[in-house]
Amino acid sequence: MNTRPMNYWLMKSEPDECSIDDLAAAPAQTVPWIGVRNYQARNFMRDDMRPGDGVLFYHSSCPQPGIAGVAEVCSAAYPDASQFDAGSPYFDAKSSPAAPRWVHVDVRFTRKTRLLSLAEMRQTAALSTLRVLQPGSRLSITPVSPEEWAAVLQVLAQAPR
DNA sequence: GCCAACGTTGGC
DNA sequence: GCCAACGTTGGC
Numbered sequence: 001m002n003t004r005p006m007n008y009w010l011m012k013s014e015p016d017e018c019s020i021d022d023l024a025a026a027p028a029q030t031v032p033w034i035g036v037r038n039y040q041a042r043n044f045m046r047d048d049m050r051p052g053d054g055v056l057f058y059h060s061s062c063p064q065p066g067i068a069g070v071a072e073v074c075s076a077a078y079p080d081a082s083q084f085d086a087g088s089p090y091f092d093a094k095s096s097p098a099a100p101r102w103v104h105v106d107v108r109f110t111r112k113t114r115l116l117s118l119a120e121m122r123q124t125a126a127l128s129t130l131r132v133l134q135p136g137s138r139l140s141i142t143p144v145s146p147e148e149w150a151a152v153l154q155v156l157a158q159a160p161r
Numbered sequence: 162g163c164c165a166a167c168g169t170t171g172g173c
Numbered sequence: 174g175c176c177a178a179c180g181t182t183g184g185c
Contacts, residue, residue, distance in 0.1 A: 012183090038168075061183055118184075136166040138182045 029109035
């Protein structure tokens with residue numbers, strides 16, 4: 001049995017593709033986190049995520065980027081079927097079912113929150129260490145420390161500034 | 162649409 | 174293994 005402490009993550013999703021409302025409306029309120037094609041992000045899912053890990057659900061590439069809800073990891077990593085689908089934008093000709101290059105986890109809805117905008121996140125000192133706020137950060141999945149997780153939940157419980 | 166930052170590719 | 178060129182991300 002794995003007894004290591006729970007981990008926390010921030011995961012970016014384009015709301016045009018899958019918003020927090022889409023996650024809430026999905027079957028079993030769960031979506032497969034397909035389409036990650038970055039090795040660092042893949043490695044986080046493959047090596048460091050466990051069911052039960054907390055997820056900050058972040059809307060990116062949209063008019064109001066920011067944290068829109070809370071979710072949790074609800075599977076181990078398994079191969080991303082879209083990498084084998086020649087009709088998919090996520091197709092990867094260099095991958096094969098015998099040696100899948102890309103894996104993903106499933107993510108389940110916990111709750112929708114108020115939108116904690118990127119601008120407000122930047123104004124909040126307790127959140128200044130978040131990876132997603134660092135200059136040039138583009139990674140779609142980033143680790144969140146227990147302290148950062150607690151700080152985000154605390155700010156989410158307050159009125160927007 | 163712009164552009165800075167970053168990751169990947171591929172020639173050498 | 175270096176590194177220039179290219180593609181992508183994502184806020185603005």
